[in-house]
Every structure is written in C-alpha cells, then in structure tokens.
Amino acid sequence: MAKNKSYIKLEGTLDGLTFYQKDGQSFVKTKGGISKDRILNDSNFKRTRENMQEFAGAARASKAVRDAFASVVKLMGDTYLAARLTGVMKKINRNGTGVRGERTIDLVSNTKLFQGFQFNPKDPLKSLFYAPYDAPVFGANRDSVTLEIADFKADSFVTPPEGATHFTLVLASGLVSNFEYDANVEGYEPVDEDHNGKGLVAYSATFPVTGMVGADITLANDFGLGAALPSTVSHAAALGIIFYQEQNGALYELASGNGMQVIAVG
DSSP states (O other), X not given: OEEOOSSSOOOEEETTEEEEEETTEEEEEEOOOOOHHHHXXXXXXXXXXXXXXXXXXXXXXXXXXXXXXXXXXXXXXXXTHHHHHHHHHHHHHHTOOSSTTSOOBOSGGGHHHHTTOBSOTXXXXXXXXXXXXXXXXXXXXXXXXXXXXXXXXXXXXXXXXXXXXXXXXXXXXXXXXXXXXXXXXXXXXXXXTTTTTOEEEEEEEXXXXXXXXXXXXXXXXXXXXXXXXXXXXXXXXXXXXXXXXXXXXXXXXXXXXXXXXXXXXX
C-alpha cells in the first residue's frame, strides 16, 4: 500500500493499480488476492475449502426456508433475509455431526436456533402485534398446526405504521428437511426432497386498527399428508401481520411496515 501525493486525486482501477480514499487521504495498491486454482488445490487452503463447502450447504438450506415461505417473503422480509437465514443455518451446521466440511445441517435437533427468527428485524413482530396467545399446536403427525388468539382490542395490542387503517394476521407454515453432504455430487442435499421447501399460509379476516376485533381468531394450516411427517423434516410456524390503507372504500396492502416471526418449530 502506498500514498498518492499527487494533486490529482484518482479513484478506481487503472493498469492493475487501485486508487481509493480513506480517512481523507489518497492511497494506491496493486491488484492482489489468491487464485481460484490455488484455493481449490493447495493443501494450505484445506480449511478454506471446508468452510466454503459448508457455507454452500447453509445457503442451500436457507433457500429451502425461503421457498417454503415464498408467498410472504417479499412482503415480510428485509433485503438481508437470505444472508441472515444462511447465518442461522451455519450455526446449526456447526452443531452437526461428521468431519469438517461435511457436517450435517440438522434443523430438527436445533430448532431453538431457528425459533424466534424475525423476517425483518427493523419491524419485529413484537413491536407491531403483542396480543397474548398460546403456543401453536401441532397435530399428531406434525403436518398440521393451529393457532388460537383470543378477542382483543386493536388499539391496545397493535402498533400500525403511519397511514395504516386495517390489518390481517397471517399464519405461515414451512417444511424444511435436514441436509447432508453427498460425496457423489460433492455438495449438500436435502435428506427428504419430497417435503423440503413446501409451504402453506392462512389469513385472518381484515380488521380496523381501532376497536375490538370482535371474536376469537383461529388460524390453521394442514398439509394433509395422511401420515407422520418424516423425522428428518421440521415444520416451522410463523406469525405475521399485514397492514392496509383504506382509500375510497378499497383496501391497499402496504409494501412496508409488516412483520413476521417464527414462533414455533415442530
């Protein structure tokens, strides 16, 4: 790294030299880095390859979650949702069995690391909706889930974003398989492909942001498998709230200010 003392302050890359500003000073450096071939083959980078392999597996598990909640992700999630989910899956991966680089991603055994996940930390569910409710109940086969919310006063338990006049509660269900390293494809694969990434969503009626809701709310999802969900597949249940603005008698969904959180994993 060298300082650029010329009165001409350059920024960018030219002939292999990168010019940049830092703390009010101008610096220049040569193009550096390690070749891809060396990373993939040099024994000194064995640990790097292991980390890359497991990171790719965590990213694939993250994609399965996003697939399962695809119908609500764009409305509820923030820009960094994929990265944050991958981070959760990497934590689960670190608890996995097997040698480094091939450790399992066992969501079933590590549900506590996923439960409580916020789709948008800037709009956490607890800051938007905080009426009391019991934990959702999973059916005997774990392929169904039901959430009961007692009648409540919206003024007291809902904090709407500016301009919102109405809201809807949402129960989203997502099935996500454990992932294991497959030497045949040199990558991670879901243990149960058939159920991985499947999702369902249940919506309540739409209510004003003031006054009593008027009745207990029941939200339920049922995948209807007719048999027990495989032991290698998790059923994640997320509660969310969507806000609307009424204009000329029509309700328009707000693009921001909504929130969703994983409240149980069965």
